[in-house]
Amino acid sequence: MDQRSSNLLDEALGLDCQTDRWALAGRVVAIEDSVETSGSFILHQLVKRALAPNSSTVVLFIAFAQPFSHYDRILRKLGCNLAAQRVNNRFFFFDKLTLQCPDVDERNSPVSGLVALYGEIQETIYGLPEVSRKNVTIIIDDLSIVEVAANGSSDYVLDFLHYCHTLTSEFDCTLITLNHEDIYSSTEKPAFLLQTEYLADILIKAEPLATGLATDVHGQLTVLNKGFNHGQMNSRNKIRNFHFRVKENMVEYFYPGSRN
Amino acid sequence: MAATKTRGSSFSRAVSAATPSLAPGLKCGPNGTVFLSSGIPDLDKILGGGFTLGSLVMVMEDSEAPHHMLLLRNFMSQGLIHNQPLLYASPSKDPKGFLGTLPSPASSKDDKPRDRDTDQEKGLRIAWQYKKYFGENNPNFTGHRDDKHEYCNDFDLRKPLERQFLIRQHVDCVSLQDSMNLSVLLDHCGTFLSQFPRNDNNSSITTAGRIAIQSFCAPDCGYSNMEWHMLSFIRSLKSVMRSSNAVAVLTFPPSLLSPSFCKRWQHMADTLLSVKAIPDEDRELAQLLTGYQDMVGLLNVHKIARINTQVNLEYPFPWSFFCGCSTGNAAFMLFCSLSSISFILSCWSKLSAGSYDP
Numbered sequence: 191m192d193q194r195s196s197n198l199l200d201e202a203l204g205l206d207c208q209t210d211r212w213a214l215a216g217r218v219v220a221i222e223d224s225v226e227t228s229g230s231f232i233l234h235q236l237v238k239r240a241l242a243p244n245s246s247t248v249v250l251f252i253a254f255a256q257p258f259s260h261y262d263r264i265l266r267k268l269g270c271n272l273a274a275q276r277v278n279n280r281f282f283f284f285d286k287l288t289l290q291c292p293d294v295d296e297r298n299s300p301v302s303g304l305v306a307l308y309g310e311i312q313e314t315i316y317g318l319p320e321v322s323r324k325n326v327t328i329i330i331d332d333l334s335i336v337e338v339a340a341n342g343s344s345d346y347v348l349d350f351l352h353y354c355h356t357l358t359s360e361f362d363c364t365l366i367t368l369n370h371e372d373i374y375s376s377t378e379k380p381a382f383l384l385q386t387e388y389l390a391d392i393l394i395k396a397e398p399l400a401t402g403l404a405t406d407v408h409g410q411l412t413v414l415n416k417g418f419n420h421g422q423m424n425s426r427n428k429i430r431n432f433h434f435r436v437k438e439n440m441v442e443y444f445y446p447g448s449r450n
Numbered sequence: 451m452a453a454t455k456t457r458g459s460s461f462s463r464a465v466s467a468a469t470p471s472l473a474p475g476l477k478c479g480p481n482g483t484v485f486l487s488s489g490i491p492d493l494d495k496i497l498g499g500g501f502t503l504g505s506l507v508m509v510m511e512d513s514e515a516p517h518h519m520l521l522l523r524n525f526m527s528q529g530l531i532h533n534q535p536l537l538y539a540s541p542s543k544d545p546k547g548f549l550g551t552l553p554s555p556a557s558s559k560d561d562k563p564r565d566r567d568t569d570q571e572k573g574l575r576i577a578w579q580y581k582k583y584f585g586e587n588n589p590n591f592t593g594h595r596d597d598k599h600e601y602c603n604d605f606d607l608r609k610p611l612e613r614q615f616l617i618r619q620h621v622d623c624v625s626l627q628d629s630m631n632l633s634v635l636l637d638h639c640g641t642f643l644s645q646f647p648r649n650d651n652n653s654s655i656t657t658a659g660r661i662a663i664q665s666f667c668a669p670d671c672g673y674s675n676m677e678w679h680m681l682s683f684i685r686s687l688k689s690v691m692r693s694s695n696a697v698a699v700l701t702f703p704p705s706l707l708s709p710s711f712c713k714r715w716q717h718m719a720d721t722l723l724s725v726k727a728i729p730d731e732d733r734e735l736a737q738l739l740t741g742y743q744d745m746v747g748l749l750n751v752h753k754i755a756r757i758n759t760q761v762n763l764e765y766p767f768p769w770s771f772f773c774g775c776s777t778g779n780a781a782f783m784l785f786c787s788l789s790s791i792s793f794i795l796s797c798w799s800k801l802s803a804g805s806y807d808p
Contacts, residue, residue, distance in 0.1 A: 225717060225752065226752075231760045256692070257692050257693070259758065260757060263759070264758065264759060287692065288689050290682065290686070338681050338685050338714075339682075339685075341678050370714075373717065376713060408762070436762070437761060
């Protein structure tokens with residue numbers, strides 16, 4: 191990128207190289223975080239990158255956690271005007287804060303709410319002009335709340351994810367999801383988490399520092415890139431680890447100990 | 451939403467925030483948020499101003515000690531002092547009885563200042579390294595306590611709240627004991643919250659509401675074994691809160707939830723606190739802390755609401771504080787009533803490594 195400098199996260203995801211195609215096209219990215227270390231800043235960064243002026247990526251943001259105003263304010267400080275992008279049909283916001291699938295006892299199964307949601311997503315993509323259809327990024331914030339909306343039926347949520355996954359192969363969409371690792375790590379069989387990890391091409395984990403708490407380093411990121419088939423870097427399963435510090439208008443990424 | 455200006459570039463001028471006119475008891479926060487007071491001055495300071503309107507505060511109880519009740523009492527009293535409508539739900543059969551235990555603001559400071567100063571001085575002596583965090587992050591914090599409409603009062607737990615406050619503002623009391631159906635409670639909350647709708651402009655806020663839900667998953671409640679329903683309720687409450695000018699404080703005993711669900715609840719919270727009892731007559735602690743005999747418990751701040759921002763306040767979490775009472779009168783303590791709550795900073799790093807780390 192000539193105009194702006196790329197950071198360690200961009201490099202890890204392959205977003206630093208100037209190509210006409212969005213580097214994450216057709217890939218599934220799973221972000222995991224915990225109570226101590228929130229990973230939402232990664233979503234914000236990816237939205238910003240996707241809506242960069244020189245790309246034609248369209249973002250479909252499926253929000254279960256926060257209303258539009260929250261993301262709008264944050265992205266504005268990061269230099270991205272979501273309201274304008276919304277008008278320009280580059281940013282579609284699906285407000286699902288109140289989506290609740292009907293109970294199992296009723297005639298409709300919990301899946302009907304999610305089926306309708308998938309229908310909306312598909313409809314939106316079909317409604318895009320031909321040129322944009324190949325450049326769609328779907329972001330889901332966040333999966334643990336989708337489970338709540340489905341009354342705990344993780345299987346239905348997984349089915350929904352698999353359907354969204356078909357869009358990555360059919361349309362070269364990018365699928366980005368956020369979930370909370372510490373919810374599942376305390377269960378005997380963290381099947382849901384393992385399934386999403388298996389589905390993902392890129393796994394980004396936000397964790398607290400192993401050494402404890404600090405004010406100027408907020409946590410560490412581990413990026414696992416399965417099958418990094420980009421350009422000259424042909425190494426499979428590339429793992430990167432670095433630290434980060436979240437600020438209002440940017441996030442600093444740096445290797446441990448190299449912060450000045 | 452009002453018509454948005456469309457611009458070609460991704461940059462837009464920073465929204466010039468005309469200071470909204472706020473009713474007493476409310477304070478402007480960063481990023482277009484508004485605070486109301488928790489009822490505990492030091493807690494407001496730690497949280498960067500208070501509880502954010504539209505947020506859900508969750509308090510993890512200690513099953514062996516009722517300290518969460520102190521937080522609730524101060525929160526509820528503060529609301530009534532500021533004429534903010536209150537909805538209170540508890541597992542007891544007659545929640546109204548709890549209102550009689552709400553504290554009144556300390557009337558005169560004559561009996562306290564000297565002791566308080568000494569405590570403060572002693573407290574600051576130990577915790578000197580934390581002073582810098584407060585200085586930087588709380589430019590709004592002033593010491594204007596003579597103002598009639600104080601943002602946050604010092605409460606005297608010995609004195610019950612005057613009846614006029616309870617009569618002036620009808621407190622909506624709900625018993626959770628026999629309720630099997632959470633949707634009824636949700637509707638009730640929804641109706642209550644409809645009194646404080648939030649518009650995007652936030653030009654003026656005339657009134658804000660408070661919801662206090664005590665021991666939400668207590669076994670007395672009919673729905674307590676319906677884990678997904680409870681979680682669904684919390685999620686729905688949170689989404690209604692987002693479009694209301696109100697704060698909800700929900701306490702729960704984490705030991706009654708499975709670890710996985712406990713984590714889910716923690717993630718749901720915007721602001722997450724926990725309280726823990728400290729043992730009486732612990733010699734090590736007594737040596738470590740001055741004023742140990744005044745302390746009743748440990749308060750941990752696990753996370754603070756991040757609404758409209760991706761940034762945490764600049765301290766590492768969790769923060770631990772000792773809560774206790776500052777009394778001018780040593781003899782009074784023997785009667786085990788608490789005169790007021792004040793938070794005393796301590797060498798948390800030393801203690802959090804030990805057995806007091808919850």
